[in-house]
Amino acid sequence: MRILIIGGTGNISSYVTTLAVERGHDVTLLNRGNRELPVGVRGLVGDAGDADSIASAIGDETFDVVANFRSFSPQQVTDDIRIFGGRTGQYIYISSASAYQKPIAQLPIVESTPLRNPFWQYSRDKIASEDLLVAAYRDSGFPMTIVRPSHTYGPALIPLEGAWTTLQRMIDGRPVVVHGDGTSWWTLTHSRDFARAFVGLFGNPHAIGQAVHITSDESLTWDEIARLMGRALGVEPEIVHVTSEAIGREIPSMGPGLVGDKAHSVLFDNTRIKQLVPGWVATTPFADGAREIAEWYRADPSRQKVDQELDAAFDRLVATHG
Helix, strand or coil: CEEEEECCCCCCHHHHHHHHHHCCCEEEEEECCCCCCCCCCEEEECCCCCHHHHHHHHCCCCECEEEECCCCCHHHHHHHHHHHCCCECCEEEECCHHHECCCCCCCCECCCCCECCCCCHHHHHHHHHHHHHHHHHHHHCCCEEEEEECCEECCCCCCCCCHHHHHHHHHCCCCEEEECCCCCEECCEEHHHHHHHHHHCCCCHHHCCCEEEECCCCCEEHHHHHHHHHHHCCCCCCEEEECHHHHHHHCHHHHHHHHHHHCCCCCECCHHHHHHCCCCCCCCCHHHHHHHHHHHHHCCHHHCCCCHHHHHHHHHHHHHHC
């Protein structure tokens, strides 16, 4: 199939790109051209946030599948519906599982769980974008599929707040901050596992008009995530628990993602994706993923960047709440 991926070199999409090529698809990436393209991939230069730029880059081409990994606003979706209507057999929109209602009324989360997040603008924009796609499908048959990832990671993405700054604190034997009491449940999905399910949706007629989340079946508490990450580094972390609200007051950039997502226990029912992509299951436990992360960062010391302001903020939180 002729596949257009908008983005294609990020944490999740790079795995999708590589796998799509391996499976024999004709893959084109549309992005700003700032990164080297994988072997076997054609590149188009355009700005995902600029409708005229996208339209100019693709000209009069048509595609079997268009997957947009760089859409974050309802306006972008409105533009994509206009640009790709009648020019693709399937448009895959990457939404977010953070769009599911917060607080969560019932577990496990299924695709029909209500969408509402009053805490995080990012999630509200995803919900509004989904609403536009559903309306376009109902009104004109626009062939959309909505995919909702939940905290998908690869070797370069550390799933703890503070990224390498937090890992360096572990290595140095200094306390690390974990939100809440550390016992809320969370789901981490390796990008490699996500890609196998995602590429399995390409051209799938049963996925048209559908929303589906793609997540691992493994559930971990945040304390377990921190300890697994520490053990991958050869240390046992000292954990200090701080409420999400207090973290948000001290480090405002973290507040919406914590209060609007990570503070809530999640458990996903993956029946739908397993029906759409028979035989798929996530196979990478986070214990293995944590070792990949540790190896990737240790392979190049230039990757081990400590944010001094963030480190000082963690010190203040520990001093107040430790």
